[in-house]
Amino acid sequence: MLEKNASGRATSVGAVKAAASFFRSRWVLIFLVLEIVFFCFRSEGFANLSSMQMLLYYGVLVFLLATAELFVIITGGIDLSLGYILGFASIISIKVITRLGAMGLDPGLSILIGVAVTLVLGLIPGLVNGALVAYLKVPSFIATFAMLGVCHGVSELIINGVYAMGLPKLAADIGSGHLLYIAPGGGTTFFQRPVVNRGAVVIEIIPNIVVVTAVIVIIFAFVLARTKFGRHVYALGGNMDAAIRAGIPVKRRLLGVYAIASLLASVAGVVYALMYVSGKADAGASLVMDSIAAVVIGGASMFGGSGTMGRTMVGALIIAVLDMGLRMAGIPTFDKYILVGVILILAVIMERYVKERE
Amino acid sequence: MSYLLETKDITKRFGGLTAVDHVSLGLKRGEALALLGDNGAGKSTLIKIISGVHKPDEGEIFIDGKKARIESPIDALAAGIETIYQDLALAENLDVGANIFLGRERMKRSLGVLKVLDDKSMREEAQKVLDRLDIEIPSLKKTIRTLSGGQRQSVAISRSIYWDAKVLIMDEPTAALGVSEQKKVLDLVRTLKDQGIGIILISHQMYDIFEVADRLAVMRRGVKVGERIVKDTTPDEVVSLMVGSETVGKER
Numbered sequence: 044m045l046e047k048n049a050s051g052r053a054t055s056v057g058a059v060k061a062a063a064s065f066f067r068s069r070w071v072l073i074f075l076v077l078e079i080v081f082f083c084f085r086s087e088g089f090a091n092l093s094s095m096q097m098l099l100y101y102g103v104l105v106f107l108l109a110t111a112e113l114f115v116i117i118t119g120g121i122d123l124s125l126g127y128i129l130g131f132a133s134i135i136s137i138k139v140i141t142r143l144g145a146m147g148l149d150p151g152l153s154i155l156i157g158v159a160v161t162l163v164l165g166l167i168p169g170l171v172n173g174a175l176v177a178y179l180k181v182p183s184f185i186a187t188f189a190m191l192g193v194c195h196g197v198s199e200l201i202i203n204g205v206y207a208m209g210l211p212k213l214a215a216d217i218g219s220g221h222l223l224y225i226a227p228g229g230g231t232t233f234f235q236r237p238v239v240n241r242g243a244v245v246i247e248i249i250p251n252i253v254v255v256t257a258v259i260v261i262i263f264a265f266v267l268a269r270t271k272f273g274r275h276v277y278a279l280g281g282n283m284d285a286a287i288r289a290g291i292p293v294k295r296r297l298l299g300v301y302a303i304a305s306l307l308a309s310v311a312g313v314v315y316a317l318m319y320v321s322g323k324a325d326a327g328a329s330l331v332m333d334s335i336a337a338v339v340i341g342g343a344s345m346f347g348g349s350g351t352m353g354r355t356m357v358g359a360l361i362i363a364v365l366d367m368g369l370r371m372a373g374i375p376t377f378d379k380y381i382l383v384g385v386i387l388i389l390a391v392i393m394e395r396y397v398k399e400r401e
Numbered sequence: 402m403s404y405l406l407e408t409k410d411i412t413k414r415f416g417g418l419t420a421v422d423h424v425s426l427g428l429k430r431g432e433a434l435a436l437l438g439d440n441g442a443g444k445s446t447l448i449k450i451i452s453g454v455h456k457p458d459e460g461e462i463f464i465d466g467k468k469a470r471i472e473s474p475i476d477a478l479a480a481g482i483e484t485i486y487q488d489l490a491l492a493e494n495l496d497v498g499a500n501i502f503l504g505r506e507r508m509k510r511s512l513g514v515l516k517v518l519d520d521k522s523m524r525e526e527a528q529k530v531l532d533r534l535d536i537e538i539p540s541l542k543k544t545i546r547t548l549s550g551g552q553r554q555s556v557a558i559s560r561s562i563y564w565d566a567k568v569l570i571m572d573e574p575t576a577a578l579g580v581s582e583q584k585k586v587l588d589l590v591r592t593l594k595d596q597g598i599g600i601i602l603i604s605h606q607m608y609d610i611f612e613v614a615d616r617l618a619v620m621r622r623g624v625k626v627g628e629r630i631v632k633d634t635t636p637d638e639v640v641s642l643m644v645g646s647e648t649v650g651k652e653r
Contacts, residue, residue, distance in 0.1 A: 269517040271506050274495075278503055281494035288474075288490045289504030348494035 067397045071340060071354060071390070075361050082368030089371050096250060100318075102363030103256040104129070104311050104327065108334035109341075109359040110263050110352070111307035114300045116338050117267075118280045119347025120176060120183030122301065124190035125308040125334065128168050129327030131194045132312025136161040137207040137322040140214065150211035162309050168194055169305020173298035198324035207322035218317030223248035252314050259310065263303070264352035276300060280347030329380070333362050336383050340390040361386065403466035405430045405599040406451070406482070406568050411460035413446055420446040422623040423460070428568065433590060433600040435610040435631070438620035439643055444603055447620070448570055451601070452484045453477035464567075481567035485557050485574065493546040497538055498523035500545060501530065501560045530563045531555070534592050551582030555589060562598070569593065570601045575609055587613050607636045619643055 066073060083090040108125050115122040140157035144150060168190050175186035201207070225246040226237045239245055267273040275296045279286040286293050308327070316322050341358035343350025362383055369379050404427040413421040421443045428434050438444045449455045451462065453474040462469050464480050471477050477484075491500050499506075502523045509519040524541045531538060536555040538548065545553055554574060561569060571590070575583040590600060590613045604610055610617060611631060619627045619642040627642040 269511075269515075271508065271516075271518065274499060274506055274518055275504075277494060278492045278499075281492035282490070285490040285492045285500075285503065290475075291504045348492070 064400075067400060070393055070397070071342065071357050071361070075357055075364065078361060078364050078368070082364060082371070086368050086371040089368060093247075094367065094371065096247070096253070098363055098367040099253045100250045101367060102359065103252050103314055103318075104330055105333045105337060105359045105362055106256050106260055106356065107307050107311035107314065108327065108330050109337035109355050110260055111304035111311075112334045113338050113341075113343065113350055113352065113355045114263075114267070114276060115183065115304050116335075116343050116345065117276050117347060117350050118297060118300050119283075119345075120187075120297075120300075121335065121345070122172065122183065122187045122304050123331060124168060124172065124187040124194055125304060126327030126329070126331035127191045127194035127198065127324070128165060128305055128308035129312040129315060129330065130322070130324045131168070131198045132161050132165045132309035133316040133322030133326050134198050134201055134207040134312075134324065135164055135322075136313045136316045137210055138201065140211070141207075141209040144209075144211055150213040153211065154214055154217070158313050161313055162306060165309025165312065166302055166306055169302040169308075170298065172305065173301030176301060177294040177297035195324055202322070202324065204324075207316075208320070210316065210320050214317055215320045217251055218314075218320065220251045221247040221249060222251060222254050252318065255314070259307070260352065260356065263307070267352055272296065272299065277348060280349075282348075332380075333383060334359070336387045336390075337362055339387060342390075342394055344394075358390075404428060404463065405432075405465060406601075407463040407466075408447075408451065409461045409463070411447065411450055411457045411462070413450060413455060413457050419623050421450065421457070424620070424623075424625045426618055426625070428599040428601060430599055431594045431597045432616065433594055433602055433614045435602045435604060435614035435617040436620065437604075437610070437617055437639060437643055441622075442620040442643075443623040444620055445572075446623075448484070448572065448601070448603065451477070451568075452482055452570060481565055482570065483561035483564075483566035483568070484570040484572065485554070485561065486572060491545045491553060491557055494544055496524075496544055497531075497541040497548075497556055498527040500556055501527045501563055503560075505564070526563070527559070530559045533596070534559060534562065534589060536589065549582060550578050551585050554578070554586055558589060558593070562593070562596075566598065568599045568601065570603075572603045573605065574602070575604070575606055583609070607639065610639075611636065621645055 088094055108129065111125055112122060136157050139160045140153045143153035143156055148156075172183070172186050172190050175181040176183045220234060220236070223231060223233060224236055225231045225248065226239050227244060227246070229237055229239060229243075234251070237245060267276065275286065275291045275293075278289070278291060279293050279296060283293065311327065312322075315326050337359035338350060338355050339345065339358070340361055341350060341354035341356070343355065365382055365386075366376075366379055369376070369382075406428040408424060408426045410423045410425055411421055412419065412423055424443070424447055426434070436444050436447070446455060450457045451471070453471045453476050456472055462471055469480050471480060471482070492503060495503070498520060507519045507523050507526070508516045509522070511517045527541055534555070536559060538552055538556070545556065548556070558569065574586050574590075578586065587609060590602070593600060594613075602610065602614055614631050617629055617631055617634070617639065618625055619639065621643065626645070629638070
């Protein structure tokens with residue numbers, strides 16, 4: 044009898060421990076779920092298809108920059124310049140597209156060429172960052188901080204301290220368009236909003252830029268987890284000496300990481316231009332904090348060697364949900380900054396606690 | 402029988418100091434040669450010359466009886482000379498398979514086009530080499546961080562063996578380990594010898610040397626002052642060679 048009792052207690056203690064360990068390792072995901080549930084009750088109209096899509100729509104810049112930041116943070120570095128590379132790219136893309144349009148080029152072609160030119164130019168800040176960090180041994184914090192200033196200044200010079208504007212209507216259509224439109228009773232169309240009677244409902248499914256962002260995130264998740272390059276990124280963040288002795292070309296890999304980050308920030312810049320039909324130097328100023336916070340909330344260590352795309356996206360979603368939920372509750376964005384800061388600190392403390400328990 | 406690794410009259414000077422002075426050594430296949438000497442006796446410099454970190458001012462190195470050009474660590478690795486350093490050079494955030502194949506990852510085709518990491522095959526190969534060396538690691542999916550000091554050492558050695566090391570240089574392999582782990586590493590040294598690997602062992606632990614080494618060479622102030630077959634000598638004699646008073650043994 045006594046024995047039975049004792050073993051019964053042992054199993055229940057074991058179960059509690061197992062459950063505790065289960066929750067500890069997934070607390071970020073649980074936090075996200077609780078957050079969504081909270082806003083479903085707190086913010087009118089949060090819990091519907093259109094709001095959820097809006098949430099992803101306004102989250103794309105954070106998703107893209109967090110992807111970029113994840114690569115850099117895994118190597119043990121940090122990239123502070125990404126927000127201003129985004130701003131630079133938003134301006135360059137608009138300048139090139141409007142210039143080509145003024146020369147009489149077809150809007151579609153102008154946009155295509157403009158995007159291509161932007162992405163090529165957008166690689167430059169990353170290559171400089173990477174060269175400084177990998178070859179000249181400048182700490183990433185300093186190199187990218189300096190690049191932040193350079194990108195900010197160059198951008199302001201291009202637009203004389205105002206905005207870049209004047210994109211063709213097609214650009215706005217792409218930026219605010221959806222993959223699929225369903226007009227109840229009137230069939231479905233891809234990309235093209237159907238012409239319906241005034242007042243009739245059209246259901247919009249998945250914004251274009253969310254599709255683009257999802258594809259990019261999946262590609263880079265694959266690069267990180269399944270390719271030789273990704274493995275080397277983890278290796279040099281885990282033990283630089285080991286990576287060197289194993290014959291990994293660590294300098295080239297670092298250069299590649301900063302170039303990828305810069306490229307992704309440029310993509311985000313183009314996306315920004317299409318979304319807001321304007322470009323400005325400080326378009327991504329507050330996104331640097333959001334993206335670093337997303338990666339850290341996702342459990343990556345600032346010392347490098349750890350972090351995954353999946354968890355980073357959960358971190359980014361926590362921020363996107365917060366942003367959307369507060370907006371819909373009519374609370375000013377300043378509160379978001381405070382809350383992101385608080386969650387960031389909470390995440391770091393939680394991670395330490397979880398590690399110690401393991 | 403020719404030596405697996407032989408040094409002839411190796412000399413290295415740093416300014417006015419002769420760190421290594423005409424040292425000649427031979428290492429046979431399947432043999433463990435212990436290298437002893439007080440701090441500053443020139444052991445480390447000699448080892449660094451063999452592993453390509455330093456270039457000797459004089460002397461030659463032969464591998465399998467052929468003169469070898471070892472001018473960089475890469476040359477040494479290519480010649481099958483691997484050094485197991487105390488800091489082990491493992492990426493602690495990666496698993497055992499990933500570490501054994503670090504920088505030389507195995508790839509496979511996925512969906513016919515994309516080349517992706519073949520972690521399964523890397524783990525299988527890792528398991529094979531661990532089995533061959535009688536090393537037990539609970540799970541190859543765990544990261545190096547979760548392994549004990551002895552297990553890490555085993556992984557580092559396995560990596561060398563997998564990539565065809567002929568000569569292993571082990572620098573204080575048992576220094577940072579607990580007693581049971583020390584024993585395992587010594588067992589591993591015996592296994593390596595049985596498989597024809599030549600081992601140069603640097604150790605201050607007299608016990609280790611008398612357990613696993615076949616021969617020992619003693620250095621003092623850059624000069625090789627003695628060489629003994631381990632089973633024909635005593636710790637007292639070795640110590641007296643190291644400190645330079647041949648009388649220490651006799652006084653007892």
